[in-house]
Amino acid sequence: MNKKLMIYPFNKRVNSIAKYAQLLENYILIAAVSPKSYGYEGKDISCIDGSSFVGITITSAFQESLEKCDSVLFSASTFLIDLSYYEERIQEAFNYNKEVLITKELAENFILNKKNIPSNVKVLGDNPPGKKISYTEIKHIQEIPVPVMTIFQIGEFCNGFDTQLLITKRFEEEGYRVSKISSCPLGSIFGMHMLPDYIYQSNMTYEDKIVSFNHFLISIIDEEQPDILLLQIEEAILPYNDKVTNHFGVIPEIVAHAAQADIGILSLYYNDFYDKEYLDHLRAFCRYTLNIEINYINMANTTMSIQEFDIMKPIHYVLVDWNIVIHSISSDYKNYDCLFFNTYDLSSVDTVYYDIINHLSQNKETVRIW
Known part of the structure; x- marks a missing residue:
């Protein structure tokens, strides 16, 4: 009950x-x-x-x-x-x-x-005891046997977790089985698996964390037999500056190396003047550092000022009316070769969902599943 x-x-x-x-x-x-x-x-x-x-x-x-x-x-x-x-x-x-x-x-x-x-x-946000173990006795990673979708973000309050919830809802409404892993502690109350504690601890090597997390994912797949694996990482992929380092993006790197993504989503803060060069550089970083191709960009209705960053002061975020964000997406980024969307615009979420289905159906590496 x-x-x-x-x-x-x-x-x-x-x-x-x-x-x-x-x-x-x-x-x-x-x-x-x-x-x-x-x-x-x-x-x-x-x-x-x-x-x-x-x-x-x-x-x-x-x-x-x-x-x-x-x-x-x-x-x-x-x-x-x-x-x-x-x-x-x-x-x-x-x-x-x-x-x-x-x-x-x-x-x-x-x-x-x-x-x-x-x-x-x-x-x-804690995993149950049976999910807290590490898998370091085997020193190589295993191929993930189902399509993998990974959601990264540029910083806090970028709606990455909201994106995971909405995309999961769409897949499950269509009858697909989804295994969900998140580093957002709220995920546990939605029945998601949490990122294991050892990912954040200093008593395990970087290599062992990658291998262990890979085997953690394999154990979930063996148990749940999903059609797709959906990962969402709250930690930012890059430092903001020398003072606000975001752990230098280490957590996303570990996750990315443990599970090769078939679909990549990146959540950004709102900005109506991201130029093509900046977006291309950001996607190139994801491609070569995180081994992930960004297929979709979620633009949050949150923005901030980098001039305010100070390790001794809280970071201030400013809300932007979601209608402004949607208008910007449809006008400022409509010709960019990556599909933009906003989680508060359910029609754009549906567009992304159907495009993902189409992408997975045409991908030779995943067509055996779909």
Whole structure:
């Protein structure tokens, strides 16, 4: 039986859960709750990301929502909230015998500030114990026997995870079996496999991480027998500058070398004046560094200013009306030799989906599957 879920404090870091609530696994979203000070009360959740109307209203009624739910997901906030405030709210949820989940980012904040995480709190984004093992006894990678689609992005809040959810939905609606792997911790509540912890740890060599992750994917394919493997990586493919390094794009490199992609999607920030030379260089980087051909570009409705980057300051993102983004795609990039789309424009997502089906059907390497 599905559990009734409440999210607190609701903000853009967990917006995908509400926007795609119908895709949740084992949960039904009943409340998106934020403090009154956020200024969201009474507004549709679309106010957070500038998308079209969704039909879910944000409330500030924590106590009332707590009484109605079975589970509470506590999220790290884009606004500053003292961790002692979280501790009080988490204890309140326990007093009502609620299941308590917290996002991985919030768990990391607790650890960083030397705060204890109660043992009965579930951290969203962890793989089950059986999926945490590494496979380093064999020192070579194996061929992935099904088509592989990989979604990379240029930075945070590029809608890469939203793209994975929507593309998965389209494939599954048509009866295809999809194995889903994501480095976005929210993926676990949608029934996705998480990127194994050892990918981020320093006690394994770069080579062993590639080999081990390849065998991790093979084990999933053997178990689930999918028609397609869909990977989505939150970590940026490139550093922003010398201060904001994005781990120098190492995580995408490991994933790319472990699984040769048949379809590549890249998510970019909104910009109405990306020139052809820049886009060509970016795709060339993906081709030669990540071993992936970018077939499609998702332009997010988020932008930012690189002049603001400072390792000691939070990065500021600016929302762009999705209608402006769609207009830019149809006018500024219509002649570029790569298909642009936006996740909030479902007709463009459908266009990408059918083009992917056509591409896989014509590809000699994958035609045996399709």
